[in-house]
Amino acid sequence: MNKITNPIVILIIIYILCMSTTVSALSKNQIALGGIPLDASLKYVNSIYGPPTHIDGGGRWVSHYGNGFLVYSSSRRSRPDNHYEVGVNYVDQVIVTQNNGIATPDGAYVGMRENIIEELYGTPFNKFVNEKGELTYWYFANTQLLELKVKNSKVISIRITETD
Structure with missing residues (x-):
């Protein structure tokens, strides 16, 4: 019987085993709801969905x-590395709490069965479980978060947000 004694082979085997149990990182293209990515302008959102039914203002x-x-x-604020237009609002969070046809690019939606979450992501x-007894799943794409909340084995809300 041959023994594996080459340290490089051992490191490769350890790396492969670790990769099979690592946390999934999403791509930025997976962090969107209803076709709205984070950092989209509110003008863009309105071009898809029309004017909002209600707006709460402030900063x-x-x-x-x-x-x-x-x-x-x-x-x-307009910065050289980001082409923000002065006076335009940009999306920094989207929340869906009802089964209203809004989904992520991968097809997650409110009302979906919980067992599909890890199949998708x-x-x-x-x-973790919060104080309301809701199970929460967190997935990241760099500084963006996809959060799915589950109760009674069904997705009850989906949120995307900036984390920085």
């Missing part, structure tokens, strides 16, 4: 597009 706007579909936005970065 950060909350635009309501029907029941259970909230788009949070704020103005960004793999092992979450974090999975």
Whole structure:
């Protein structure tokens, strides 16, 4: 019987075993809801969904597009590395709380069965139960978060947000 004594072979085997149990990291293209990525302008959102049914103002706007579909936005300062338009609000969070046809690019939606979450996204970065008894799944793409909340084995809300 041959013994594996080459340290490089041993490291490769350890690496392969570790990769099979690692947390899934998403691509930035997977962090969107209803075709709205984070950092989209509110003008873009309105071009898809029309004007919001209700807006809560202040430094950060909350635009309501029907029941259970909230788009949070704020103005960004124009910087050389980011081409933000002065006076325009940009999306920094989207929340869906009803089965209203809004989904992620991978097809996650409110009302979906819980067992499909890890089929779509793999092992979450974090999975925990909150004070309301809701199970929460967290997935990251750099500084963006996809959060799915589950109760009674069904997705009850989906949120995408900036984390920085």
